[in-house]
Amino acid sequence: MPDLADVCEWMDRELRIREIPDYSGAVNGLQLENDRPVLRVAAAVDASLPVMEEAVRQDVDLLVVHHGLFWQGARPLVGGNYRKWKTAIEGGLAVYSAHLPLDVHGEWGNNILLAQAIGLQVTGSFLEWKGLPIGLLGEMESHREDLRKRLETAVAGPVHVCPGGPEDLGLVGLCTGGAGSQIAEAAERGVRTLITGEGPHWSFPLAEELGVNVFYAGHYATETFGVRRLVAELGRKFSLETQFLDHPSGL
Structure with a gap:
């Protein structure tokens, strides 16, 4: 059972998270941790409320997204934003985000x-x-x-x-x-x-x-391609169950 820190360290290194510049709202890397081993990983484009709710329903341990929890900047934890964070924390869901580092990756981008x-x-x-x-x-x-x-x-x-x-x-x-x-x-x-x-x-x-x-x-x-491929690579590297949570915006 891989540790969350090991999984995130591998993604940080492979995606060059600390080297590649990005927009301020991207906050690439681990955005929300949990305290349980990683067995099930899901990919999604956006860390939206419906996606987070579905991830918890699917008993996902780690959600890997392209647009993370801080994409709209700092916001009060009220209303839907509060429900999103509450859902993730109470559901033991960790969230990892990779924006430009995933767009430009030479193999998985x-x-x-x-x-x-x-x-x-x-x-x-x-x-x-x-x-x-x-x-x-x-x-x-x-x-x-x-x-x-x-x-x-x-x-x-x-x-x-x-x-x-x-x-x-x-x-x-x-x-x-x-x-x-x-x-x-x-x-x-x-x-x-x-x-x-x-x-x-x-x-x-x-x-x-x-x-x-x-x-x-x-x-x-x-922008569905990168997260799907990244999570597939995670599954092979760490022998994890993986899935894609499709929640299209139509835009």
């Missing part, structure tokens, strides 16, 4: 796994944030409609397309989550097709002006 799922041949990186490249560049022998179909298969859902760029795609940029707001930076790097999860409304008309295709495949849907 959201970006590389989505790239592999759609057949993107990665040739480089782009979209630097605090010196960290958070997106991938690549090439595909494909066209716009074929890419839409590949993405819809990969994310198991609809993909919204801005057909602002060439039919034959050109240089492809991929950054899961909410990179639509970085369309101008992508275009400056020569990207003619951007794959991401979501973007603000203005990213669509701007993409048309800049001559860039944008594939909005869903913030949630594009």
